[in-house]
Amino acid sequence: MSLRIVVTVKYVPDATGDRHFADDLTVDRDDVDGLLSELDEYAVEQALQIAENSDDDVEVTVLTVGPEDAKDALRKALSMGADKAIHVEDDDLHGTDAIGTSLVLAKAIEKAGFDLVVSGMASTDGTMGVLPALLAERLGVPQVTLLSEVSVEGGTVRGRRDGDAASEQLEASLPAVVSVTDQSGEARYPSFKGIMAAKKKPVESWDLSDLDIEAEEVGLEGAWTKVEDAVARPARTAGTIVKDEGEGGKQLAAFLAERKFV
């Protein structure tokens, strides 16, 4: 038996950098350093663990939809241990929204062939957390999402989802789409050997025509949502800062009383 795992990873602007919008109100991906979304490292890690714990022949493919530089994210995932990578890149993709991205990812996943898709819980730039559900809908397979624990055994995926009201044990048959949270376990660091090996691993490049997608279906024009305005939040007005010299708690209480919280 063989198991084909596709991990979706996103290349995002560094959250500790000065993230902002470009003139067309899309996320500026040129002026800010990018990297593999930290939350997708957890997805790569879980895919690798599933592969390591399996008696089957497992192949882990990492997939990204993004600009030229998104290759860096793929390299990082390959250096962690993924087997091969697919980069979907096309100028017409600029400005694609979540629904559009899900179309591109779903077509690419189908073309690659899959038994299991593993995604992160959310991208660190868009933070929508909807792509995995959208992929399940498009692919017509079960969604087993937001797992803090996941395992695959004999064609069944199981996991634990820690929700607001309850912690749930979930189960579905493969093929399926899984997403994992940052509670699923620390992601490994690429070893030197891993980094060297990654350089020789195959990275395929696909564009929209490879996926039979028309330019009008994606991009800023094809988006089903429009950002009309983006303004920097005004800096908070400088507050009062006191040094505790024995009365700090009382001073704080006085402030809270003045603001009518007590």
Place this chain on the structure above:
Amino acid sequence: MAEVLVYVDHVDGAVRKPTLELLTLARRVGEPVAVALGAGAADTAARLAEHGAVKVLTHDASEYADYLVVPKVDALQAAVAQVSPAAVLVPSSAEGKEIAARLALRIGSGIITDAVDLEAGDDGLVATQSVFAASFTTKSRVAKGTPVITVKPNSAAVEAAPAAGTVEALAVTFSGQATGTKVTGRTARESTGRPELTEAAIVVSGGRGVNGAENFAIIEALADSLGAAVGASRAAVDAGWYPHTNQVGQTGKSVSPQLYIANGISGAIQHRAGMQTSKTIVAVNKDAEAPIFELVDFGVVGDLFDVVPQLTEEVKARKG
């Protein structure tokens, strides 16, 4: 007047506060029609009516509890087909966003998540969002189909506005995908008796500076004196001092209370992402250089083990 569908988040018929906030927002653009599913669905009607629901569409089936997400999408889609609403509003929980996204795709509509405000615009509903760890405010709208929008807790005031709240049974046929993901076990969270983190008017949080699970008693005592919820930074959660359900930040809960009190928290970007929109921010930290002080309305540079207990005593004294 156009109808606006509001997806009801409830536990056995007890409606959660964010849903009531959605009714307030829905009334700005139309007549709210609520959709309540699962055990206790019909019991939600009285409360929804008090807050403006003209109709409450209900459906109960074991599928809602036994399978993940898809049965609820099927039901909401049936409601959309029945009502032809001007918009669909869903509370912005993790599950709410998943339901909304699948619904949007099915009905060929765009989706906006995590709105913090809604208003009627010339080209339809305009949603305000707070992005990049709340460093930008954007205005967006859905350009195709029926806007599907998820709204964060604390985005509007809950207002009483009595309406008919007529209960109607919703006819739902489950899709082939509905039983794809089985819920094989469920452990309900124990209630702490404190307000729900995302809904609380005041949140008192502790970070690495709290230095141990047992010391969280100091944070809880302050929270209880103020009737607040307790939050924690990821450092405190990862150390095992407090449950992950209480984590505030990018990969935890996003909160927007009237008052946020950060104790022993440095204010990393991922933490700020979950609390930066709080109305009033207060911090106690022994490092005057901690980035959290850039956000505060009032900050105390000091040891939390001195400051917090004194604050708690003073709050109790003032409350009498």
